[in-house]
Amino acid sequence: MTNAHGSILLEVQGLGLTFGKGDGSVTALDDVSFSVASGETVMLVGESGSGKTTAARVILGLETADLGSVRIGGRETSGLSEREWRQVRRSIQVVLQDPLSQLNRRHTVEKIVSSPLRAYRIGDKESQRLRVIELLEAVGLEERYLTRKPHEMSGGQCQRVAIARALAVEPKLVVLDESVSALDVSVRAQVLNLLKSLQSSLNLSFLLITHDLAVARYMGHRTYVMFNGRIVESGVTETLLANPQHPYTVSLLESTPLGNLRIDRRHPADAPVLTVPEPGAG
Amino acid sequence: MNTSTSDPLLSVRDLQIGVPLDHGETMAVRGVSFDLQPGARLGLVGESGSGKSLTALALMRMLPPSVRIRAGEVMLNGRDLMTLTPRQMCEVRGSEIAMIYQNPMAALNPVLTIGDQLVEGLRIHSSMSRSTARKRAVELLGDVGIPDPGNRMESHPYQLSGGMRQRVVIAMALSCEPSVIIADEPTTALDVTTQARILALLRQLVSSHGTAVILISHDLEVAAEFCDEIQVMYAGRIVERSPSADLFANPRHPYTKALLESSCVLTTDLTRPIPVIPGQPPQPGSFPAGCAFQARCTQARETCIDHDPVLEWDHGRAVACYFPHLEPSELAGSVAGGRPLDD
Numbered sequence: 001m002t003n004a005h006g007s008i009l010l011e012v013q014g015l016g017l018t019f020g021k022g023d024g025s026v027t028a029l030d031d032v033s034f035s036v037a038s039g040e041t042v043m044l045v046g047e048s049g050s051g052k053t054t055a056a057r058v059i060l061g062l063e064t065a066d067l068g069s070v071r072i073g074g075r076e077t078s079g080l081s082e083r084e085w086r087q088v089r090r091s092i093q094v095v096l097q098d099p100l101s102q103l104n105r106r107h108t109v110e111k112i113v114s115s116p117l118r119a120y121r122i123g124d125k126e127s128q129r130l131r132v133i134e135l136l137e138a139v140g141l142e143e144r145y146l147t148r149k150p151h152e153m154s155g156g157q158c159q160r161v162a163i164a165r166a167l168a169v170e171p172k173l174v175v176l177d178e179s180v181s182a183l184d185v186s187v188r189a190q191v192l193n194l195l196k197s198l199q200s201s202l203n204l205s206f207l208l209i210t211h212d213l214a215v216a217r218y219m220g221h222r223t224y225v226m227f228n229g230r231i232v233e234s235g236v237t238e239t240l241l242a243n244p245q246h247p248y249t250v251s252l253l254e255s256t257p258l259g260n261l262r263i264d265r266r267h268p269a270d271a272p273v274l275t276v277p278e279p280g281a282g
Numbered sequence: 283m284n285t286s287t288s289d290p291l292l293s294v295r296d297l298q299i300g301v302p303l304d305h306g307e308t309m310a311v312r313g314v315s316f317d318l319q320p321g322a323r324l325g326l327v328g329e330s331g332s333g334k335s336l337t338a339l340a341l342m343r344m345l346p347p348s349v350r351i352r353a354g355e356v357m358l359n360g361r362d363l364m365t366l367t368p369r370q371m372c373e374v375r376g377s378e379i380a381m382i383y384q385n386p387m388a389a390l391n392p393v394l395t396i397g398d399q400l401v402e403g404l405r406i407h408s409s410m411s412r413s414t415a416r417k418r419a420v421e422l423l424g425d426v427g428i429p430d431p432g433n434r435m436e437s438h439p440y441q442l443s444g445g446m447r448q449r450v451v452i453a454m455a456l457s458c459e460p461s462v463i464i465a466d467e468p469t470t471a472l473d474v475t476t477q478a479r480i481l482a483l484l485r486q487l488v489s490s491h492g493t494a495v496i497l498i499s500h501d502l503e504v505a506a507e508f509c510d511e512i513q514v515m516y517a518g519r520i521v522e523r524s525p526s527a528d529l530f531a532n533p534r535h536p537y538t539k540a541l542l543e544s545s546c547v548l549t550t551d552l553t554r555p556i557p558v559i560p561g562q563p564p565q566p567g568s569f570p571a572g573c574a575f576q577a578r579c580t581q582a583r584e585t586c587i588d589h590d591p592v593l594e595w596d597h598g599r600a601v602a603c604y605f606p607h608l609e610p611s612e613l614a615g616s617v618a619g620g621r622p623l624d625d
Binding site: 154155156184185186188189190192193196197211213215217241251252253256257 | 329330444473474475476477478479500501502503504506507540541544545546547548550552555556557558559562563565
């Protein structure tokens with residue numbers, strides 16, 4: 001199967017996941033389906049509790065869904081043995097939100113970035129070192145950073161290190177969970193540009209999780225909007241933002257600074273009525 | 283320094299704050315001066331290390347013990363807060379100047395009900411009876427949009443969502459009707475739609491009470507939507523102050539301009555990389571000599587390396603730069619802008 005970008009790399013079908021039982025149970029995922037093609041950036045947009053991170057955890061095999069399937073590179077991931085998972089995971093890597101806490105603060109940058117190479121026994125010590133230097137260069141860090149430790153670097157530099165580590169085993173897909181939201185404005189732009197250029201040079205796919213529609217607009221070829229564990233709207237990002245259909249998407253857009261400018265006001269009578277409750281209001 | 287004629291409510295002069303290094307101390311806030319008019323909403327915007335939060339905490343006299351105010355004057359309602367005894371400062375905090383923090387969970391006591399916390403604050407600063415204070419607390423919770431406020435008095439902070447907790451913190455900040463509220467990234471930890479609701483609420487409440495607000499934010503767009511005026515900080519200094527709309531339409535300081543261009547917003551040009559500011563925001567201890575922005579500035583010349591520009595006022599706007607961006611119309615009539623200092 002292919003779309004405008006290329007062959008389908010990740011396909012998620014009908015994911016369902018409920019935490020707990022009975023009255024206190026929470027439905028984290030409710031019939032969630034989406035796909036990512038090679039070379040494509042797909043956005044999962046939503047707020048805390050919408051299920052976007054849970055969906056990512058299921059894809060990465062860190063959480064098991066009650067229902068539905070995840071196919072990575074055409075391969076169904078449920079029922080994979082640990083050994084088979086190790087091979088699948090090479091093609092799908094992750095970068096998290098907090099620049100510092102995802103890195104082992106007692107390790108040097110060299111050790112952090114080479115850890116996937118060691119885990120997969122790729123190359124000897126010398127070739128690993130050369131590969132780390134190459135990866136650092138790709139993310140815009142000089143060789144002198146090899147011996148740094150996380151606390152000796154800024155948030156943006158730590159996030160570059162995390163990206164370099166994710167790229168070490170040449171994955172096809174990188175999952176980025178709010179990976180730019182903790183960065184300073186000027187540094188966020190640097191990292192967004194970096195991701196775009198890495199994508200075109202390595203033909204990478206990104207699944208980018210964010211609450212920021214401006215980031216979704218800049219990065220995402222396609223966007224899925226999540227609310228209360230469901231995908232409530234999806235489409236080509238530009239079209240979706242130009243003419244949002246679901247009230248939740250509208251309220252998200254209106255809440256984004258400058259968002260009011262973007263909403264089509266030509267047909268005010270057709271505008272959806274906002275009925276989205278604030279979480280915890282009841 | 284401002285051209286405004288009315289007396290400022292809050293007046294900060296030459297505030298200098300030292301933070302500890304491994305050996306010795308370095309100045310993280312280096313001579314910050316500004317005025318705040320009654321009822322005004324002022325944004326204090328900067329990236330990490332700019333000194334915006336230290337400035338805010340200094341006004342509250344709530345800096346960590348290792349961080350020292352080395353110089354400066356903070357006049358509020360005719361008194362210099364920097365010279366007050368700790369006991370006098372306790373009376374001022376809450377009743378004259380209050381703060382809303384980024385993380386509402388940390389600002390609330392987890393073992394007390396929100397009702398008890400509100401009542402405590404009210405009774406410390408007034409002679410209200412317990413029952414009057416409780417009535418007032420319920421009113422305040424209603425004012426900040428908490429449904430069923432009477433019953434919510436008995437809730438503990440963990441039983442509320444982040445947005446509801448921040449509403450409680452706002453109710454506390456407003457409870458003794460201070461003349462200034464400092465809001466330090468009050469919505470950064472909240473969801474986008476909640477953020478918009480909380481800022482709209484805060485805006486409505488401070489307008490009806492005539493409370494002045496200093497909003498600390500890393501986000502120029504958020505600050506511009508909320509504030510009348512914005513002050514941009516960089517490397518422990520104010521580098522530009524301007525009415526919000528003017529700042530966006532015509533940023534004068536090269537840093538402000540670059541920061542605006544590098545923000546990923548809904549109007550960012552999709553056909554090219556986002557223009558970035560090279561390098562990192564400088565951290566205390568490594569602020570460059572001369573103009574602190576010169577190493578990252580595309581306009582920098584020799585003067586900028588050798589000399590440190592001061593904040594200069596011109597027609598209600600201030601900028602600390604030898605080569606500020608001016609509109610062609612401004613260039614024609616201005617003699618101050620763009621002229622390097624002779625020495």
